[in-house]
Structures are given as structure tokens and as C-alpha cells.
Amino acid sequence: xxxxxxxxxxxxxxxxxxxxxxxxxxxxxxxxxxxxxxxxxxxxxxxxxxxxxxxxxxxxxxxxxxxxxxxxxxxxxxxxxxxxxxxxxxxxxxxxxxxxxxxxxxxxxxxxxxxxxxxxxxxxxxxxxxxxxxxxxxxxxxxxxxxxxxxxxxxxxxxxxxxxxxxxxxxxxxxxxxxxxxxxxxxxxxxxxxxxxxxxxxxxxxxxxxxxxxxxxxxxxxxxxxxxxxxxxxxxxxxxxxxxxxxxxxxxxxxxxxxxxxxxxxxxxxxxxxxx
Amino acid sequence: xxxxxxxxxxxxxxxxxxxxxxxxxxxxxxxxxxxxxxxxxxxxxxxxxxxxxxxxxxxxxxxxxxxxxxxxxxxxxxxxxxxxxxxxxxxxxxxxxxxxxxxxxxxxxxxxxxxxxxxxxxxxxxxxxxxxxxxxxxxxxxxxxxxxxxxxxxxxxxxxxxxxxxxxxxxxxxxxxxxxxxxxxxxxxxxxxxxxxxxxxxxxxxxxxxxxxxxxxxxxxxxxxxxxxxxxxxxxxxxxxxxxxxxxxxxxxxxxxxxxxxxxxxxxxxxxxxxxxxxxxxxxxxxxxxxxx
Numbered sequence: 001x002x003x004x005x006x007x008x009x010x011x012x013x014x015x016x017x018x019x020x021x022x023x024x025x026x027x028x029x030x031x032x033x034x035x036x037x038x039x040x041x042x043x044x045x046x047x048x049x050x051x052x053x054x055x056x057x058x059x060x061x062x063x064x065x066x067x068x069x070x071x072x073x074x075x076x077x078x079x080x081x082x083x084x085x086x087x088x089x090x091x092x093x094x095x096x097x098x099x100x101x102x103x104x105x106x107x108x109x110x111x112x113x114x115x116x117x118x119x120x121x122x123x124x125x126x127x128x129x130x131x132x133x134x135x136x137x138x139x140x141x142x143x144x145x146x147x148x149x150x151x152x153x154x155x156x157x158x159x160x161x162x163x164x165x166x167x168x169x170x171x172x173x174x175x176x177x178x179x180x181x182x183x184x185x186x187x188x189x190x191x192x193x194x195x196x197x198x199x200x201x202x203x204x205x206x207x208x209x210x211x212x213x214x215x216x217x218x219x220x221x222x223x224x225x226x227x228x229x230x231x232x233x234x235x236x237x238x239x240x241x242x243x244x245x246x247x248x249x250x251x252x253x254x255x256x257x258x259x260x261x262x263x264x265x266x267x268x269x270x271x272x273x274x275x276x
Numbered sequence: 277x278x279x280x281x282x283x284x285x286x287x288x289x290x291x292x293x294x295x296x297x298x299x300x301x302x303x304x305x306x307x308x309x310x311x312x313x314x315x316x317x318x319x320x321x322x323x324x325x326x327x328x329x330x331x332x333x334x335x336x337x338x339x340x341x342x343x344x345x346x347x348x349x350x351x352x353x354x355x356x357x358x359x360x361x362x363x364x365x366x367x368x369x370x371x372x373x374x375x376x377x378x379x380x381x382x383x384x385x386x387x388x389x390x391x392x393x394x395x396x397x398x399x400x401x402x403x404x405x406x407x408x409x410x411x412x413x414x415x416x417x418x419x420x421x422x423x424x425x426x427x428x429x430x431x432x433x434x435x436x437x438x439x440x441x442x443x444x445x446x447x448x449x450x451x452x453x454x455x456x457x458x459x460x461x462x463x464x465x466x467x468x469x470x471x472x473x474x475x476x477x478x479x480x481x482x483x484x485x486x487x488x489x490x491x492x493x494x495x496x497x498x499x500x501x502x503x504x505x506x507x508x509x510x511x512x513x514x515x516x517x518x519x520x521x522x523x524x525x526x527x528x529x530x531x532x533x534x535x536x537x538x539x540x541x542x543x544x545x546x547x548x549x550x551x552x553x554x555x556x557x558x559x560x561x562x563x564x565x566x567x568x569x
Contacts, residue, residue, distance in 0.1 A: 008374065015369050019383045022444060026390075028409055029398045045409045087297070090290040098287040099280040107291050110298055116555050117302045118502050120524050121548045124531050124541055125308035126301060145301040148294050168280075178281040207391030209506030210524075214532055225393045229510055232397065241401050248397045255389040263385065267453055 026252075033057070033245035040242040052242065060247035064227040065219060073224040074254060076142045077205040081198045083143065088152025088197075089190065093182055095153075096160040097168065114150040119211055130215050141215040142223070146205065152197050159193050160186065195265035199258060206255045224251045306548075312541035324538075331542035340518060341526065341543075348522040351436050352500030359440040360492055363447030364485075368477070370448065371455040381452060388445035393506035399438035400511050428519025431512055435520045438511070439504050447492055454488035455481070486561075494558045501550060523547060 003011070032040050035050035060066060094101075095108055119126070126145065135141040163186065171181040187194075212223045222230070231247045232239070313331055315324040335341050370381050387395075402410045405423040415421050424430040458481060466476045505524050508514060514521035514529070521529075523543065531540030 003372070003374075011369055011372050011374055015374075015380050015384075018366055018369070019380065022384065022387060022441070025395075025398045025402055025441070026387075029401060032401060041407050043407055044412050045407060087294045091294040094287040094291040097280055098283060101284070101287045104287070107295055110303070111294050114298055114302055116548070116551050117306050118498065118551065120502050120527055121544045121551065122302065122305035122309050123527070123544065124312060124537055125305035127532075128308075129301070129305060144297070148297040148302065153294065172281070178283055178286055181281075203389055207393070207506075209391065209393050209509065210528065213509075214528075225391055225506060228393050228397050232400075232510055238406070239401075239404065241404065241407070244397065245401060248394050252390050252394045255391075256386060259386060259389040260382065263382065266449065267456075 029245045030249060032241050033249050035242050037240055037242055040240075041238070053246075056242045056246035057250065059243045060231060060250060063243065064222075064230045064247065066224070066227065066247065066250060068220055069222055069224040069227040070250070070254070072139075072142075072221065073206055073251075076139065076208075076223065077202045079139070079143045080146045080205045081201040083147040084149040084152050084201050085194055085197055087147055088149040089156050089187070089194075090182075091153045092156035092160055093178075093186065095157050097178065097181075111148060111153050112150050114148050123210075123214070127214055135215070137216050137218050137221045139221075142212060142221075145211075149197075149201070151200070155193055155197060156190060159190060163189060192265050192268050195262055196268070199262045199266050202258050203255045227251065309541045309544045309548075312538055313545050314538070316538040317535070327538065331538050332545075334539065335542050335546070340521070343518060344521050344523055344526045347432060347519065348501065351432065351439070351504075351520075351522055352497055354436045355440050355443060355500040356493060356496045359443050359496060360447060360489065362440075363444050363492075364451050364489075366444065367448045367451030367455055368481075371452060381448075384448045385445040385452075387442060388449060390442055390445075391506060392439070392442060392504050393510050395438050395442035396435075396507035396510040399434060399441075403434050425512075426516055428517050431516055431519050435508065435511055439500065439507055442507070443496060443499060447496070450488055450492055451485070454485045458484050490558060490561050494554050497554050498551070501547065 028045075031046060031049060033056050034053040035046055036052045036055075039046055039050055039052070091107075091111060095104065098104075130136055130141045130145075133140070167185055168181060171185060176184070207225065208223070209225045212226055213229075216222055216226070228244075228248055228251055231244045312324075314326060314328060316327050316331065317324060366384055370377065370384055374380070390398075402408050403424055405411060405421070405425055411421060422430060424434050462480055462484075463476055466480050471479065501522075502524050504522070505528065508520055508522060508525045512520040514525045524547075527540055527543045527547070530536045530543065
């Protein structure tokens with residue numbers, strides 16, 4: 001099915017136009033992050049790269065202790081992604097390979113309910129719980145409450161249901177127990193799904209704002225999203241946009257790299273499920 | 277149904293970690309939210325005073341809350357309807373078999389990685405009343421300068437655009453995945469029957485996409501209600517004059533700035549009603565599908 005020449009040209013123009021419009025805010029932010037304070041205040045605004053790039057990124061880095069913020073965000077994002085993958089794979093394994101054990105349906109619904117209870121619905125009691133546990137300003141508060149994942153459980157359950165029974169039978173014939181089958185067969189087969197889930201959960205966790213805002217209040221436990229707010233709020237008079245944008249760009253680079261590296265797994269993991 | 281292991285204890289052991297987390301951090305606090313919504317905290321300390329449904333009655337008589345509710349609905353509706361329509365258009369374009377289609381796809385989905393707070397900060401720069409490029413362009417075209425920091429409706433419009441923009445990449449990913457899973461034979465059959473591309477889209481593609489569309493409808497609604505907190509906090513803090521004070525922001529202020537615990541919990545319960553409705557829509561129309569963030 002070829003397209004007419006006119007249509008092809010139209011499609012290219014429409015795509016390039018949309019991409020430029022969508023990218024424009026970030027391109028402009030990048031430009032501003034290379035200028036001096038005075039240049040960033042020019043009106044009309046600057047549309048070329050400036051020469052102050054190193055100064056701005058260093059200033060943003062030092063002003064909010066960016067190294068620490070990046071470490072905290074990376075740590076909690078990786079920890080939560082791995083925790084969710086591990087817990088949801090085990091739960092999915094229980095739901096697919098052990099027949100109808102008593103209470104199975106109840107537990108299944110319990111984990112699914114996670115979707116109906118986003119943080120704002122239980123925010124005050126969950127915060128008080130953190131206080132009772134003495135988890136305020138700790139990595140525990142920033143990670144453990146996020147560990148359950150209905151998304152992951154459903155994703156892996158659906159995938160496990162498509163794994164041929166022969167594999168399981170063969171493993172049992174060889175005398176392999178359930179956990180050996182899980183480690184040696186299911187985990188290696190699930191690689192694409194694990195990567196897709198890692199990508200989604202990493203970005204989700206990296207972008208968390210409200211929960212870190214309320215359960216941390218010391219500079220060494222803050223995450224990078226709150227760092228952006230700190231850069232913005234530090235302004236007494238005119239906003240120092242060049243430094244703020246340097247900080248903002250820094251905060252968006254890690255999830256962007258993860259997305260670009262792993263995007264194929266996302267589409268594969270998802271499309272594969274669609275087709276089954 | 278398939279092979280299974282005869283183990284009696286192991287399934288409980290491996291499902292336990294998930295169940296423990298869900299019960300401790302989700303189920304119990306949610307029930308406590310219901311409980312707290314029936315009380316208010318005494319002015320002198322930690323005593324809870326039973327109020328029945330008084331918090332809810334206060335809530336629906338409070339002009340500020342009703343304002344917050346209606347502005348949230350406008351905000352979220354725009355994200356859902358305009359955002360999804362634009363995203364679907366982009367996905368259809370990116371799904372064409374063109375040279376460089378892979379590059380186009382990547383160039384459309386990357387905003388998914390930006391956080392609401394990052395998106396908000398960048399849009400605050402674009403619209404800065406003194407130096408913003410958007411203000412400059414509007415002045416070039418209309419000759420007027422507008423200050424969104426003093427105009428409530430303009431602030432709501434800008435916040436809404438920023439939030440919608442940030443979701444485009446996410447929506448395109450899922451629409452693209454949906455489009456790619458549509459069997460080619462169906463579209464070819466329709467083409468052989470003489471259906472025009474437009475007709476093929478409306479009669480074949482669009483109905484087959486409906487599970488994805490419903491899924492995105494729910495995810496965008498949840499995003500509009502809950503996840504935009506960071507965007508509002510960096511851009512407007514609910515202002516000017518409460519014009520962008522959407523439900524989740526008001527809840528945060530009442531719970532964690534004004535410490536009206538019972539009143540905030542009542543707001544949580546109202547939000548839960550929204551989620552419950554969305555969940556019913558999801559299950560009713562799209563069947564049991566995977567929810568994705």
C-alpha cells in the first residue's frame with residue numbers, strides 16, 4: 001500500500017511541524033540554560049545558544065546540592081522498580097502455577113484494589129503511619145509503601161499464562177521444584193516484560209512529587225523534583241531563569257536516557273500482550 | 277487449566293509480600309480515611325471529636341471547595357478530550373509507513389519522561405510575564421501583553437495546556453501500540469471493498485482501538501485529578517485567587533498546611549468516589565485490561 005506523493009509530503013510536514021511544536025518548550029529551556037542572567041532577561045527572548053552554560057549548571061548543582069538529590073532520586077527509583085518487579089512476579093507466579101489454592105481470588109482482588117487507592121485518597125493516615133514508624137526523612141518512607149504493583153502482577157500473570165505447559169511439565173519431570181522452575185525458566189523468559197515494567201516504574205518514581213514533599217524535610221533526603229521547587233522558591237526578586245533551567249534540564253536527563261534506551265522493550269512488551 | 281505445582285504452602289509464602297504491603301500501606305490507611313472523615317481534631321491537641329457527616333456537609337456548602345471542584349473538572353476534561361484527540365492524530369501520523377518513521381516515533385514519545393514539576397517549570401518560563409517567549413509572541417501578534425499571574429482564567433488555561441502537553445508522549449506510546457496490533461488483513465480487506473482511508477479509520481481502526489482509548493481515558497483522568505500536583509505547586513500554588521486550586525491541591529493545603537485532618541479526609545473520600553466511577557467505567561467498557569501508568 002503506497003501513498004500518493006502529495007500525501008507523503010503532507011504527512012512529513014505535519015509530523016515535523018508537530019514534533020517541533022512539542023519540543024519547542026524544552027528547546028527554549030535548553031537555550032535559556034546557556035545564557036547569563038542579563039541575557040536571559042532580554043526581550044525579545046534569546047533564540048541562540050549562549051556562552052554561560054558551565055556557570056549555570058555548576059550554580060544550579062551547588063545551590064541545591066544536586067549530587068545528593070540525584071542520588072536520592074536514582075536510589076528510590078531503582079529500588080522501587082526492582083521491588084515492584086520482584087513482588088509482582090512472585091504474586092503472579094502464585095496465581096498461575098498453584099491451581100485454586102484457598103483464598104486465591106481474595107488475594108488477587110486485594111492486589112488489584114491498589115489501583116483504586118491512589119495516594120491522595122489515603123494521604124493523611126499514610127503520613128501518620130510513617131510518623132508512627134519513625135520513617136519520616138528515611139528511604140523506607142520513600143520506597144516501601146510503593147512496593148505493591150497491580151500493574152506488574154497483571155502483566156506477569158498474563159505473560160505466564162502464555163508460557164507453554166510443556167516447559168513446566170518438563171521441569172517437573174526433571175525433578176525441579178517450583179522455585180527452581182521460576183528462577184531458571186520464568187525469569188529468563190520474562191526479560192522483555194521486566195524491562196518494560198522497569199521503564200514505567202522508574203519514570204513513575206523519578207517523577208513523584210507530593211509524597212516526597214510531605215515525608216521529607218531535610219536537605220539530604222530531598223529528591224530532585226523538590227530540588228526544582230527549591231530553585232524556584234529561592235528567588236527573592238526576578239527569577240534567575242538561566243540557573244533554574246539548568247537545574248530543570250539536569251532533573252529530566254536520567255529518565256530521558258532510560259526511556260530512549262529502553263523504549264523498544266516498552267512497545268514490544270506491550271504490543272506482544274495486545275496480540276495474545 | 278495448565279500445569280501446576282502441588283505445593284500447599286508456597287503460594288501463600290510468595291503472595292504474602294505483596295499482600296502485606298497492600299494491607300499496611302493501602303487498605304488500612306484508606307479505611308482510616310473514612311473514619312477520620314467523620315471526626316474533627318479539637319483545637320487544643322490530639323482529641324478527635326465525632327462529627328458524623330458534618331465535614332461532608334461543610335464541604336459541599338463551601339464555595340471554595342465547589343470552585344475547586346468545577347475547576348478540576350474543566351482542567352481534567354480538557355486533558356482527557358483534547359489531549360486524547362491530539363495524541364490519536366499524532367499516533368496515526370506516526371504509524372504511517374514513511375521513511376524515518378522510527379525517528380518520528382521517538383521524537384513524539386519522549387515528553388513522557390518529563391515530570392509534571394519539570395513541565396510546569398518550563399511553562400512558567402515560557403509564560404513569564406516579563407520575559408516569557410509566549411508573552412512576546414502574543415504581543416507581536418495582538419499588540420497586548422497579558423499577565424497570567426494576575427488573571428485567574430488565563431492561569432487555568434496555561435496550567436491546563438502545560439499538563440496536556442506533558443501527557444502527549446504517554447498517550448502516543450499507547451495509541452501506537454494499539455495501532456500496530458490491528459491486523460493488517462482487516463484494513464486491506466476494507467480497502468479492497470473500496471472504503472476510503474477516512475472510512476477505514478472510523479469503521480475499522482477506531483472501534484478496534486476502543487480498549488486502548490478507554491484505558492487512556494481512565495489514565496488521563498487519574499493524571500488530571502491526582503498526578504498534576506507538582507505542576508500546580510511549581511507554577512501557581514493554586515492561585516491567583518484560587519483559580520488553579522484543583523482538588524488535589526486543596527486537599528494538600530487543608531491536610532498539611534491548615535491541618536484540618538477531618539476536613540481533608542472528607543475530601544479524600546470524595547476523590548475516592550471519582551476513582552470508583554472511573555474504575556467502573558474501565559471494567560464496564562474495556563473489560564479487564566492491564567492498567568498502566
